[in-house]
Amino acid sequence: MNSRMDSFHFRFEALGSGCEVVIGSGSKKNAQSIAGCAIEEVSRIECKYSRYRTDSLVSRINAAAGHDWVECDEETLSLFQYADTLYESSGGLFDITAGVLRHAWDFGNAVVPGQDVLSRQCSLINWQSVERQGNSVRLPVAGMEFDFGGFGKEYAADRAAALVYRKGVRNGYVNLAGDIRVLGPKLDETPWLIGIQDPRHKSRTIASIPLFTGALATSGDYERYFEVDGHRYCHIIHPRSGYPVTYWRSVTVVAPLAITAGSCSTIAMLKEADGLAFLEDSGMGYLAVDHLGEMYCRNTSSGF
Amino acid sequence: MVSVATTKSTVLATALATAAIALPSLQFAFAEAAPDQGVVSFKYLHYQDSQIGNGVNVITGASSAGSSSRMGVNAYSMTASVPVAGEWSIGTTFTSDSVSGASPMYHSSNLTKMTDLRRAIDVELTRYFSSGTLSFGTGYSKESDYLSRSYSFQGSLSTEDKNTTFTLGGSLNSDNIFPVTNPNAYYSKKLYSGIFGITRILTKNDIVQFNVGYSNGNGDFSDPYKFYDNRPTRRNNTTILTRWNHHFDWTDGTAKLSYRYYTDTFGIRAHTLEGEYVQPLSNGWTVTPLLRLYSQSEADFYVAVGAVEKADPTQPTPPPADAVYYSEDQRLSAFGAITLGLKVSKSLNQDWLVDLKYEEYEQRGKWSVYGNSDKGLAPFGARSIQVGLSRKL
Amino acid sequence: MKKYEMQKPLYVLLLMIMLALSGCAVGTAVQPWEKETLARPEMTFEGDKLDTAYTEHIYSSKEGASGGAGVGGGGCGCN
Numbered sequence: 001m002n003s004r005m006d007s008f009h010f011r012f013e014a015l016g017s018g019c020e021v022v023i024g025s026g027s028k029k030n031a032q033s034i035a036g037c038a039i040e041e042v043s044r045i046e047c048k049y050s051r052y053r054t055d056s057l058v059s060r061i062n063a064a065a066g067h068d069w070v071e072c073d074e075e076t077l078s079l080f081q082y083a084d085t086l087y088e089s090s091g092g093l094f095d096i097t098a099g100v101l102r103h104a105w106d107f108g109n110a111v112v113p114g115q116d117v118l119s120r121q122c123s124l125i126n127w128q129s130v131e132r133q134g135n136s137v138r139l140p141v142a143g144m145e146f147d148f149g150g151f152g153k154e155y156a157a158d159r160a161a162a163l164v165y166r167k168g169v170r171n172g173y174v175n176l177a178g179d180i181r182v183l184g185p186k187l188d189e190t191p192w193l194i195g196i197q198d199p200r201h202k203s204r205t206i207a208s209i210p211l212f213t214g215a216l217a218t219s220g221d222y223e224r225y226f227e228v229d230g231h232r233y234c235h236i237i238h239p240r241s242g243y244p245v246t247y248w249r250s251v252t253v254v255a256p257l258a259i260t261a262g263s264c265s266t267i268a269m270l271k272e273a274d275g276l277a278f279l280e281d282s283g284m285g286y287l288a289v290d291h292l293g294e295m296y297c298r299n300t301s302s303g304f
Numbered sequence: 305m306v307s308v309a310t311t312k313s314t315v316l317a318t319a320l321a322t323a324a325i326a327l328p329s330l331q332f333a334f335a336e337a338a339p340d341q342g343v344v345s346f347k348y349l350h351y352q353d354s355q356i357g358n359g360v361n362v363i364t365g366a367s368s369a370g371s372s373s374r375m376g377v378n379a380y381s382m383t384a385s386v387p388v389a390g391e392w393s394i395g396t397t398f399t400s401d402s403v404s405g406a407s408p409m410y411h412s413s414n415l416t417k418m419t420d421l422r423r424a425i426d427v428e429l430t431r432y433f434s435s436g437t438l439s440f441g442t443g444y445s446k447e448s449d450y451l452s453r454s455y456s457f458q459g460s461l462s463t464e465d466k467n468t469t470f471t472l473g474g475s476l477n478s479d480n481i482f483p484v485t486n487p488n489a490y491y492s493k494k495l496y497s498g499i500f501g502i503t504r505i506l507t508k509n510d511i512v513q514f515n516v517g518y519s520n521g522n523g524d525f526s527d528p529y530k531f532y533d534n535r536p537t538r539r540n541n542t543t544i545l546t547r548w549n550h551h552f553d554w555t556d557g558t559a560k561l562s563y564r565y566y567t568d569t570f571g572i573r574a575h576t577l578e579g580e581y582v583q584p585l586s587n588g589w590t591v592t593p594l595l596r597l598y599s600q601s602e603a604d605f606y607v608a609v610g611a612v613e614k615a616d617p618t619q620p621t622p623p624p625a626d627a628v629y630y631s632e633d634q635r636l637s638a639f640g641a642i643t644l645g646l647k648v649s650k651s652l653n654q655d656w657l658v659d660l661k662y663e664e665y666e667q668r669g670k671w672s673v674y675g676n677s678d679k680g681l682a683p684f685g686a687r688s689i690q691v692g693l694s695r696k697l
Numbered sequence: 698m699k700k701y702e703m704q705k706p707l708y709v710l711l712l713m714i715m716l717a718l719s720g721c722a723v724g725t726a727v728q729p730w731e732k733e734t735l736a737r738p739e740m741t742f743e744g745d746k747l748d749t750a751y752t753e754h755i756y757s758s759k760e761g762a763s764g765g766a767g768v769g770g771g772g773c774g775c776n
Contacts, residue, residue: 026588026653034654078327085323089316158330165332166340168654168696183332257331260324264317282317332736347747351755377755381747397750456768465726475768499768503742505727508734513742517765543765547742551734558739566762574762582739600761635761647748661748667759688755690748 005187007172010035014042015050015153017177023164024171024187034167038160038174045156049079049148051099058146066142071135079148079155080132086151086263087127093270094263095127097139098239099147105244107235110226118242125239154217154262157181161258179217181258197222199249199289206295207287209254217262219269220250236269247272247291254285254299339393342386342697349401351377353665353686376404386697391432399424422447426454436461436469452479458499471501471515483528493523509551517543526631531620532607533631541568557583570636571604575673580645588651594663596643601674603636605629609680637678640671654696661690742766 008031010021021038025031051058061070072080086094104113104121124144131138139146148155153176161174161181170184173192185191191210198204199222209216221234221244234244251268255261264282268275276296279286285299325331353375378401385395403420426443436459443454458473474497481491501515521539547562564576580594607623607630623630642665649659667684669677727735734740743749749766757763 030654075328082323082327085319089320089323155327155330158324158327162329162332256321257324259327259330260321263320263324278317282320284317331732345745345747347751349751353759379751381750383746397746399750458768466732467726473768497764497768505732505735508727508732511735511740511742515765517768519764541762541764543762545765549740549742551737551740558737560739564762564765566765568762570761572761574760576762598756598760598762603761635759641760659745659748663752665759684759686755686759688751690751692745692747 005171007187008032008035010039012039012042014039015046015156015176016052019177020175021160021164022172022175023169024184025169034164034169037167038164041160041163042156042176045152045159048076049152051145051147051149058148061137061139062145065139065144069131069133069136069138072137073135076137077135080130080137082151082259083127086267089263090267090270092127093239094150094267095125095239096146096148096150097127097130097144098125098237099145099149100124100143101237101239101242102147102235104242105233105235105237107224107226107233110228112228112233113242122240122242150266151259151262153177154179154215154258157258158215173211176258179215179258179262180211181215182211182213185212196252196287197250200293206289207297209252209285209287211254214254214256215258215261216252216254217258217265218250218252219262219265221245221248221269222250236266238270245269245272248275249289249291249293251275251279251289252287253279253282260284339385339387340390342384343694344382344384344697345692345694346382347380347690347692349377349379349381349688349690351375351379351686351688353684355682355684378402378404393430393432394428395430396425396427420447420449422450424452435464449482449484450480451482452477454478467505469503471499471503473499479523481524481528485529489528491524491526491528493521493525495519495521509553511549513545513547515543515545515547517541517545519543527633530631530633532623533633534629535605535631536570536629539568539570541566555583557581566600572600572602572636573674574598574600590649590651592647592649594643594645594647596645597640598642599640599671599673600638601672602638602676602678603631605631606636606638606678607632608637608678634678634681634684637669637681638672638674638676639667639669639678639681640673641665641667642671649692656696657692657694659690659692659694661688661692663688 005024005026006028008023008025008028010023010032012019019042021035023031023034025034047053047055048057050056051062053059057072057076064070083096086096100121101118104117124141126144129140131140157174157176157179158181161183164172164174165183171187172184173180173182180194182192191212193208193210194216195205196207196209196218197220198206199220219236221232221236224235225232227233232246236245237243238245248269251265253261253265253268255264261284264279264284265286268279268286268288271278276288279288280298287295287297289295355374379399380401381397381399383395383397385393387393399422401422403422422445424443424445426441428439428441430437430439438459439457441456443452445452454475454477456473456475458471460469460471462469477495477497479493479495483489483491497517497519499515499517501513503511503513505511519541523537525535525537525539527533543564543566545562545564547560549558549560551558558581560580560582562578566572566574566576576596576598578594578596580592582590582592584590605627607621607627609621609632621632643663645661645663647659647661649657651657665686665688669679669681753763
């Protein structure tokens, strides 16, 4: 749209992976300062909600499990509210207290945990038992944990994009390790082409999805996994069985917001065979690859 | 394949999307969001009107000399608004205008106001809530012979889906005039106004607004500088305003249409139809052509040029002997008007915006859709130019 | 009495528009994520504040009718 404008790419590390913000602007200095704000926002969210940081709010709440109430701010309360909807919408499959299973599944050492370990951890998963009163929250049983990892990255992508948008940027996107929120098309008004990784070949793509605006997120069994006896154990774990899901290799969803796209793709993964019907009814565009490599897709190019 | 289950998951997905919207600051825009940036704008206006070749006496055929340029205005104004504490916004506007060269035309303007300086300031405080806004404002305007104060409030309330917004506002204006020609005279009037509006989003490209306004005025409406000017001490008016903005995806432009109906107890009824089209171009340029059509009926007590025995708009026309109220203010006659304008603006970068606007205005008695125009009045025209500069903070 | 003859259709019109606007579901409701176009400044009814103030000021000093869009603002000696 603007011949004197350029697209500026800024790469950074956050949330344990490679991230990128792309800004169409008439001045590099301006783009730099805006990108700085976006990166700052992502790192703010990481500091506040990462369970890997002992000083984060989430770690404080987790440490107080079975004991104290922790007072939360408005942002956190609204995220709990969102988590509640996630739980309800997924029939209890998307549960932000399911993070305790990661203590059982050690992806570094590739060991399948025993049934007793899994059932002990599963007994600590219960969003409905979480006590919320006014501005305070309490995990009722020691050992219970919150994990905002299921939507924190997408939330950060949306927040950062909204911030950049408010600074007047209308072309570009925010990409946090594949979870993308688009601000607006390329400077020549053509869509951004988002390559979707082949879940079995890291360097190949299976599709390229054009996006003018909106968001895209992918959940897959290839991000963190190990294989034992030809069986793949990925990091998306069913909260009731305690075992990783196996039906889908990857699910990509195109939605207006990254958080919606990410939540829908994760729910579809967790629903296994029923995930397709869920995606079909969700009204969102999707591209799913099942355990046999079969692809299913709908309406991913609508671009909202 | 529509089963109970599919319907259910459609509902669930919608619930998810709706819940995501409820999270703070994910959307690119909220319906009612406190601004997170301040703005400072400056604008200069030059206005010049003229009533050329006037004074053709419809009765005698004699023509009288009229000034070709009557009144000029130079105005400077500045407005600034800043967000406070995330939920408040405070804004202030300062205007200074000087009027010069009013001509001695009794039906048009008055003799004494050759130059005058007006200074006005207003302050507005707005509080943003999740479902609406509340704002309070006060204004102060002063000239050598005139003082005006205003107080206003306005509240808006949006439905849960933010597709419908109701607005309710009220104001009080208190005006005092101390005519320079008569140190003992004192004129004052009070205006109570109320407005109710509905704004509704119809589609993702259409938004409409409907406002009803009522104003109750008491006091001296007569012009202290005019001979033969005695107006009722009450002027109540009702306005209906409908506005419609439509965005065209294929041009990326926006058409803005508005229609206003006005009626008051002076007997004036007026239609105003306005349209503009905002077209963004490349490199941050935007052009906006506009057209405005206006037509009004005369006031019940308007005295036309030459209605009695004289027929020169530069001279006062005595009112009919039995008249209780009378005025020969041209603004109270029946006429129509057309404005053509063009505004060009350019964003220099994310923060700076400059704009230029040019308007031509023509007023003719015969353009009144109500008829009964004053044939003694010469065509009136004006042109104005605005230059503006605005910066986001 | 011509004024009162005018008033009646006026209020009928008024009532009709209000019913249409507040009206029950005109088409499908626009969803929050479909409002990016509506958020553009030209799609709002506010517009350029100083431009509007000048324009309204000039029209109210040259024409009989005024107001309709909002409340407040200082008066002037021209009226």
